[in-house]
Amino acid sequence: MTTATVNSKGVGTPTTRIYGALAIVALGWVLLGGLFFTPEDVVQGDAVRIMYVHVPTAWVAYLAFIVTGIASACWLIGKKHSLGFDRVAGASAEVGVVFMAMTLLSGSLWGRITWGTYWVWDPRLTTTAFLFVTYVGYLAVRGLGGSPEQRARRSSVIALLAVLEIPLVHFSVVLWRSLHQQASVLSPDGDIKMDGLMLFTLLFGVFGFSVLFAWLVSHRQRIMAMQDALQTNALDAAVSERLREAQV
Amino acid sequence: MDLTPRTSPDNAPLAPRKRNRKWKYVAMLIVVASAGGIIVTQFLTSAIDFYCNVDEIGVRDGCEANRRLRVQGVVAKDSLKSASGRTSFVMEFNNHSVDVMYEGDPGGIFQECIPVVAHGRLVGDVFEANRIEVKHSNQYEAENPDRIAESKATPCTQLAG
Numbered sequence: 001m002t003t004a005t006v007n008s009k010g011v012g013t014p015t016t017r018i019y020g021a022l023a024i025v026a027l028g029w030v031l032l033g034g035l036f037f038t039p040e041d042v043v044q045g046d047a048v049r050i051m052y053v054h055v056p057t058a059w060v061a062y063l064a065f066i067v068t069g070i071a072s073a074c075w076l077i078g079k080k081h082s083l084g085f086d087r088v089a090g091a092s093a094e095v096g097v098v099f100m101a102m103t104l105l106s107g108s109l110w111g112r113i114t115w116g117t118y119w120v121w122d123p124r125l126t127t128t129a130f131l132f133v134t135y136v137g138y139l140a141v142r143g144l145g146g147s148p149e150q151r152a153r154r155s156s157v158i159a160l161l162a163v164l165e166i167p168l169v170h171f172s173v174v175l176w177r178s179l180h181q182q183a184s185v186l187s188p189d190g191d192i193k194m195d196g197l198m199l200f201t202l203l204f205g206v207f208g209f210s211v212l213f214a215w216l217v218s219h220r221q222r223i224m225a226m227q228d229a230l231q232t233n234a235l236d237a238a239v240s241e242r243l244r245e246a247q248v
Numbered sequence: 249m250d251l252t253p254r255t256s257p258d259n260a261p262l263a264p265r266k267r268n269r270k271w272k273y274v275a276m277l278i279v280v281a282s283a284g285g286i287i288v289t290q291f292l293t294s295a296i297d298f299y300c301n302v303d304e305i306g307v308r309d310g311c312e313a314n315r316r317l318r319v320q321g322v323v324a325k326d327s328l329k330s331a332s333g334r335t336s337f338v339m340e341f342n343n344h345s346v347d348v349m350y351e352g353d354p355g356g357i358f359q360e361c362i363p364v365v366a367h368g369r370l371v372g373d374v375f376e377a378n379r380i381e382v383k384h385s386n387q388y389e390a391e392n393p394d395r396i397a398e399s400k401a402t403p404c405t406q407l408a409g
Contacts, residue, residue: 039390044357048388115381116356121294130287137280143273177299177320179365184386193387 011222019215026208030056033201041198047113048198054106055185056205057099058128060213062166064096065135067217069163072156083228084221086152089159090142091220093135095213100132115179123172124180131169134162148228297367302341305370313370319346320365320383328360339366339375347374354380 034052041048071089075081107125108118119125142155168175173182184194185202192199300311302321311317321339328337335350337360348366358364358380368377 042389042391043362043384044388045391047357051388112356114357114384116354116358117381120381121290123291126287126291130284133280133283133287137277137284140273140276140280143269143276145270145273179381179383181384181386184388187386193385193389195388195390198388198390 011219011226013218016215016218019211019218023208023212023215026204026211030201030205030208033197033204038197038201039195041195044114047110050106050110050113051198052201052205054103054110055202056209057106058103059206060209061096061099061103062170063210064092064099064213064217065131065159065163065166067092068096068135068138068159072159075152076156076160081149081152083148083152084225086148086156087221087224087228088217089152089156090139091217091224092213093138093142093159094220095216097132097135097139099209099213100128100135104128104132120179122179123176124169124178127165127169127172131162131165134165138162148231299365302339302346303344305344305346305375316367316369318365318367319348319375320363321346322363323358323360325360335380339364346370348377348380349374350377350380354382356382357384358382 030052034049038049038052040046068089071085071092075083075085075089078085107128111120112118138155138158141158142151144151144154146154170183170186172178173180185192185199187193194202297316297318298310299318299320300308302319304311305317305319306313319339321341324338324340324345328335330336330353333352335352335354337348338345339348348368350366350368354364363383363385365381365383366375366377367379367381368375370376
């Protein structure tokens with residue numbers, strides 16, 4: 001496989017194009033609905049609009065890290081140790097880290113407007129920052145080199161440990177007294193205390209960011225497959241060259 | 249068969265970029281480990297100030313009146329006063345209240361009937377805060393002129409969540 005082949009064909013498929021189109025439509029609604037059609041909150045005013053990015057990106061980051069954990073478990077448990085699982089794990093973690101960064105950034109801005117401060121060492125904020133740092137570490141470990149199999153083995157173990165942080169992050173507002181508010185949609189009492197249009201836009205945001213996640217991961221894991229193939233081909237070519245030299 | 253890495257004519261390795269890339273990730277891991285340490289340290293340091301509700305001051309273990317505390321409560325209706333750059337208000341929780349004095353403007357969406365967390369010490373009967381953070385509930389409601397008029401006529405019910 002050559003770089004030229006990769007460039008001319010790209011990594012898109014009919015499915016990824018559907019994902020892309022759905023993501024554009026859904027996030028277009030979130031943008032318009034979030035900025036113009038949804039009402040102001042009675043307490044927070046316009047600041048509530050940050051919620052339409054903050055909450056979906058947090059949920060999708062959780063989803064991404066769970067996908068990383070599941071794919072890693074599949075790689076470890078599977079008899080064939082298919083590297084496809086490892087690539088999905090890596091791609092999902094990369095996208096999750098980006099979404100988690102968006103969550104932290106948007107949350108910080110929201111905090112400045114509502115709480116009066118960009119950051120507090122509150123249980124929810126601290127555990128979220130720790131989760132983010134853990135997955136940046138996971139990506140660093142993936143980049144340490146070695147064969148794709150070595151990379152898959154060490155990173156899958158880390159992924160299975162790191163995913164255990166997610167319940168701690170989610171329930172931190174229940175376990176400890178926290179400045180961060182409790183969940184509105186996934187609240188322990190199951191009662192959703194949110195205006196209908198706000199809730200609709202929020203859930204549409206979750207859908208839009210989820211489809212965007214699927215679209216990004218589909219492309220990224222294909223690019224990773226191509227990178228692995230290039231690496232393997234380069235090694236094969238080097239070995240073949242040495243064999244030829246030995247025959248001369 | 250010789251499979252040692254190839255070198256260029258001047259004996260320099262042919263793929264220094266790959267080695268550099270590895271060091272980049274090692275450096276990233278060091279930064280990540282340091283960041284993790286800082287996060288945990290900051291969290292534990294901030295936890296030194298106990299997080300107490302107004303009704304727990306002087307009652308609950310760790311909420312002794314003579315130590316620095318984080319106190320949580322709701323800003324009582326018609327109690328908020330601002331003068332000479334100082335903000336004073338009454339903070340309530342579970343039918344207990346404490347007077348709070350803060351140098352400056354708390355910022356955020358600070359207002360009456362909203363839950364707040366005040367960091368400071370109890371001096372006499374007044375809680376002298378040097379930091380105030382505003383909590384908001386997990387309720388999101390559209391602004392409605394009728395509802396606002398109604399809530400103004402009743403004690404803190406809507407905002408405190």
